[in-house]
Every structure is written in C-alpha cells, then in structure tokens.
Amino acid sequence: GENVEQHPSTLSVQEGDSAVIKCTYSDSASNYFPWYKQELGKGPQLIIDIRSNVGEKKDQRIAVTLNKTAKHFSLHITETQPEDSAVYFCAASYQIQGAQKLVFGQGTRLTINP
Amino acid sequence: DSGVTQTPKHLITATGQRVTLRCSPRSGDLSVYWYQQSLDQGLQFLIQYYNGEERAKGNILERFSAQQFPDLHSELNLSSLELGDSALYFCASSHSGSGGRTDTQYFGPGTRLTVL
Numbered sequence: 001g002e003n004v005e006q007h008p009s010t011l012s013v014q015e016g017d018s019a020v021i022k023c024t025y026s027d028s029a030s031n032y033f034p035w036y037k038q039e040l041g042k043g044p045q046l047i048i049d050i051r052s053n054v055g056e057k058k059d060q061r062i063a064v065t066l067n068k069t070a071k072h073f074s075l076h077i078t079e080t081q082p083e084d085s086a087v088y089f090c091a092a093s094y095q096i097q098g099a100q101k102l103v104f105g106q107g108t109r110l111t112i113n114p
Numbered sequence: 115d116s117g118v119t120q121t122p123k124h125l126i127t128a129t130g131q132r133v134t135l136r137c138s139p140r141s142g143d144l145s146v147y148w149y150q151q152s153l154d155q156g157l158q159f160l161i162q163y164y165n166g167e168e169r170a171k172g173n174i175l176e177r178f179s180a181q182q183f184p185d186l187h188s189e190l191n192l193s194s195l196e197l198g199d200s201a202l203y204f205c206a207s208s209h210s211g212s213g214g215r216t217d218t219q220y221f222g223p224g225t226r227l228t229v230l
C-alpha cells in the first residue's frame with residue numbers, strides 16, 4: 001500500500017537558520033502533497049501544499065519542492081523563528097475508486113533554539 | 115481556526131465502555147475524515163464520509179463505526195474500549211473528497227480520549 005517516509009524525526013536549529021524536512025512516497029499516482037504544522041494540544045494546520053504539476057511553491061519563509069521522478073518532496077523554512085517550533089507532517093494523496101486518502105509521514109519535531 | 119469543530123475536547127472512560135465523538139465540518143464541506151493519532155503511530159486514517167455515504171476505509175477496527183448525518187455532521191462511535199484506544203482523534207473536512215482533484219483537508223482541534 002501507499003507509504004510515506006519522513007526524515008528527520010527530530011530537528012534542532014538555531015533561530016535565524018534554515019530547516020529542511022524531507023519525505024518520500026511510494027505511489028507514483030499521488031498528485032497532492034500537503035504539509036501540516038501541529039502545535040502542542042492543537043490539530044494539524046495546513047501550512048503549504050503542492051500539486052504534481054509544479055516543482056516548487058513558496059509562501060513567504062516557507063517553500064516546498066517536489067521531485068516526481070524520485071518521488072520525494074521537501075519542506076524548507078528559512079529565517080526560522082521560535083514560533084516555528086512544532087511537529088511537522090508531510091502527506092501524500094492517493095485515490096481509490098473516486099475516494100481520496102491522505103497518507104501521513106511520521107512527523108518531525110522541530111525545535112528552534114533562541 | 116480551521117472552521118472544523120469537535121466535541122468533546124477531552125474524554126476519560128473505562129475499558130469496555132462505549133463513547134461517541136462528534137464533528138462538524140466547515141461550512142460547505144461535504145466530506146468528513148476521521149484520523150487517530152497515538153504517540154507511536156502518527157496520524158492514521160480511519161474512515162471517510164462524503165455527503166452522508168461511506169467513501170473510504172482505512173485502519174478502522176470493527177469495534178469502531180462512524181456515520182454522517184443529513185446536516186453533514188459526523189459521529190465516530192468507539193465501543194468495547196481498550197487501553198490501547200487512548201489517543202487523539204481528529205476529524206477533518208474537505209469540500210468534495212471525490213473526483214479527480216484531491217481537496218485540501220482542514221483539521222479540527224481533536225478529542226483526547228483516555229481509557230483507564
């Protein structure tokens with residue numbers, strides 16, 4: 001079945017530095033790749049997503065890149081701030097008989113050190 | 115605030131009991147998804163409903179069931195509860211959830227279930 005691998009599981013960076021989180025997926029038919037941020041005690045919040053017809057998407061300090069050939073995608077956060085500390089999840093979509101599913105990676109706990 | 119609401123926020127119960135979790139999707143969304151998040155399992159997809167009908171099933175136990183009502187709110191029923199069912203349960207909604215284009219899913223704040 002569909003599988004999403006996410007690395008690293010924990011990441012600690014100095015405030016102002018960049019953070020990169022990488023995911024690989026198994027189903028070549030996947031066409032939608034969202035990233036969610038989950039703060040303590042809250043539900044996952046969509047921060048950026050990319051569809052398979054583009055290779056890169058940016059939103060201020062956040063960017064996502066997609067390599068469909070290699071079946072991997074990455075989240076890049078630049079100029080990190082303490083409020084970026086959270087758990088980040090990548091996901092890949094796949095469809096079965098017209099129904100949509102998201103398969104999530106195991107999450108990356110990002111800590112920004114002041 | 116995603117616009118998805120879930121009640122209750124916390125639930126503490128005993129093994130063998132039955133509980134019902136409730137979710138109201140964002141206004142205009144037709145699909146509701148249920149996920150389980152435990153410490154060592156990440157976010158696991160349980161089940162999807164679209165406009166009142168079951169559309170997709172994931173790793174949902176036979177002791178668990180769900181339904182979506184005409185007003186599009188959904189309930190997840192967990193019965194014969196075991197210690198291992200303790201987890202966060204999230205509901206998400208999307209506009210469609212079927213067809214060729216994958217819709218964005220918006221998550222609610224979750225229900226924390228503790229089984230003692």
